[in-house]
Amino acid sequence: MNAPWQPPAPDRPVSSASSETGILIDRVRKVYAARRSSAEVVALDDISLSVPKGSILGVIGRSGAGKSTLIRLINGLDKPTGGRVVVNGVEITALSERELRGARRSIGMVFQHFNLLSSRTAYGNVALPLEIAGTPKAEIDKRVLPLLDMVGLADKRDRYPAELSGGQKQRVGIARALATEPSVLLSDEATSALDPETTDQILELLKQINRDLHLTILFITHEMAVVKALADRVAVIEGGRIVEDGGTFDVFATPRHEVTRRFVSSVTGSGAPDWLVEKLQPSQPPGGQAVLRITFKGSDANQPLLSRVTRELGVDLNILSGQVEMIAGHPFGTLIVSLDAAPDVLRQVIAQLSAGNNLVEQLGYVA
Numbered sequence: 511m512n513a514p515w516q517p518p519a520p521d522r523p524v525s526s527a528s529s530e531t532g533i534l535i536d537r538v539r540k541v542y543a544a545r546r547s548s549a550e551v552v553a554l555d556d557i558s559l560s561v562p563k564g565s566i567l568g569v570i571g572r573s574g575a576g577k578s579t580l581i582r583l584i585n586g587l588d589k590p591t592g593g594r595v596v597v598n599g600v601e602i603t604a605l606s607e608r609e610l611r612g613a614r615r616s617i618g619m620v621f622q623h624f625n626l627l628s629s630r631t632a633y634g635n636v637a638l639p640l641e642i643a644g645t646p647k648a649e650i651d652k653r654v655l656p657l658l659d660m661v662g663l664a665d666k667r668d669r670y671p672a673e674l675s676g677g678q679k680q681r682v683g684i685a686r687a688l689a690t691e692p693s694v695l696l697s698d699e700a701t702s703a704l705d706p707e708t709t710d711q712i713l714e715l716l717k718q719i720n721r722d723l724h725l726t727i728l729f730i731t732h733e734m735a736v737v738k739a740l741a742d743r744v745a746v747i748e749g750g751r752i753v754e755d756g757g758t759f760d761v762f763a764t765p766r767h768e769v770t771r772r773f774v775s776s777v778t779g780s781g782a783p784d785w786l787v788e789k790l791q792p793s794q795p796p797g798g799q800a801v802l803r804i805t806f807k808g809s810d811a812n813q814p815l816l817s818r819v820t821r822e823l824g825v826d827l828n829i830l831s832g833q834v835e836m837i838a839g840h841p842f843g844t845l846i847v848s849l850d851a852a853p854d855v856l857r858q859v860i861a862q863l864s865a866g867n868n869l870v871e872q873l874g875y876v877a
Contacts, residue, residue: 531596532694532726533561533584538593540579540750553579554590555750561743563598563693566720566727568741568758570734570773576750577730581696584728585617586610598693598726615643618687618725622699624679626671626686632658632678633667636685643690657685661715677708684715688723695719697729701736713739734773738762738837746770759838763807764869780805780844782873783831790874798875799848800856801830806843807867816847819862825851848876 540554554576561567571577582588583595586602595602597617605613626635636654645653658664661681671679680700687695697716701709717740720727731737737744737758745755746769753767762778765771775781780803782790790801806815816827827847834843851859856872864870 530563531560532563532565532598533559533567533728534594534596535559535580535584536594536596538580538583538590538595540576540583540588541591552750554583557593557747557750557752559745559752559755561726561728563726564720564724565742566717566729566740568737568744569728569730569747570732570737570744571730571747572732572769575747577732577747578698580747581698581728581730585619585696586614615639615690616692616694618690618692618695620680620683620687620695620697620700622702624671624676624683624703626679626682628671631668631670632663632674632682632685635671635682636689639686639689653689653691654685657688660688660719661685675708676704677711680704680708680712681715684712684719688719692725694726694728697727699731700729702731702733709736710739716740734777738777742838746773757838759840759842762837763805763840763842763867778833778835778837778842778844782846786830786846786876789876791876792874794875795877797850798877799828799850801846801848801873801876802860802863803871803873804845804847804863805869805871806834806845807840807869815863815865815868816845819859823851823855823858823862825849825855825859846873 535557538554538557542551542553544551557580559567569577569580579588583590584597584602586605590603594604600613602610602613627638630638633654636657637650640650640653658667661684663678663681663685666674666678674682701712704712713736716727719725729740741758743756744758744761745752746767747753748769754761754765754770761770762774765774782803786801791798794800819825820827827849830846830848832843832845834841836842849859860870860872
């Protein structure tokens with residue numbers, strides 16, 4: 511592929527952002543006028559994020575949290591009420607409409623519902639942005655065919671969207687987003703309309719594109735499993751504000767905000783099962799057992815700590831639920847256990863299990 515397109519240097523100062531920053535969102539605020547009153551609707555409130563070049567950032571939040579507004583500001587489809595958005599050193603928020611048309615060639619976009627033209631073949635859909643840009647036909651062939659091969663659809667070039675599966679349509683959408691050789695790729699809930707197996711395939715394709723093309727990727731989602739599978743870093747948005755952000759493993763291992771904890775528990779098993787929550791009591795009933803949640807992080811996830819505590823303190827630990835997996839290349843595990851122990855022994859158990867990077871919480875008691 512040719513080098514990514516770069517817009518001409520504007521007459522105005524662009525940004526003091528580092529050249530290693532792919533996307534910079536600096537104190538961005540977006541306010542809409544309410545349709546039926548004089549009140550304002552604050553969609554984004556003082557958002558700041560930095561996405562290093564070549565990295566993958568996942569922005570997760572519930573419906574209405576402000577995710578889609580954020581992505582519209584990055585690709586210049588909307589302008590912020592305050593703050594600035596900088597993509598590869600170019601301040602998108604300061605460009606004219608004419609300048610924006612050129613700048614958008616360096617920003618690829620993948621949509622939730624594919625947005626393919628039904629009257630065009632897979633080849634025709636991928637070629638469309640190049641045709642709009644006035645690219646010569648011979649050059650279009652040189653770009654489109656390798657892209658269809660990259661996304662595994664070389665044999666589907668002449669098929670129409672109605673003849674393709676959902677996953678194949680999204681692959682066409684990804685190839686189209688790469689047609690103008692962007693340096694940044696934005697994804698708007700790209701897998702939410704797909705089944706789990708196809709979702710895994712699309713996420714693996716995006717990771718391959720990130721590795722091979724060194725693209726900066728920012729995607730929005732409401733699914734923590736997608737973040738776990740794809741992102742280097744994650745930002746959690748709630749009510750138009752970033753409530754938590756950091757490395758994917760750190761956010762999964764030690765979520766600080768309640769919204770983040772709910773998202774994380776949905777995929778890591780850190781949340782107590784419903785049947786257990788119904789039985790939990792704040793104080794110990796006669797003959798009751800204490801319930802502990804143990805979060806193992808890093809190398810400690812592979813250590814035989816439970817057997818060691820059982821042996822050294824002479825207690826029996828009953829495993830109620832648990833899960834161990836890899837997150838961002840690091841082992842991470844959660845176990846919920848119950849035990850019958852006197853208060854002083856319980857304190858010793860918690861102290862030993864808390865060794866290293868482990869986090870131990872007492873959830874309550876069960877009869």
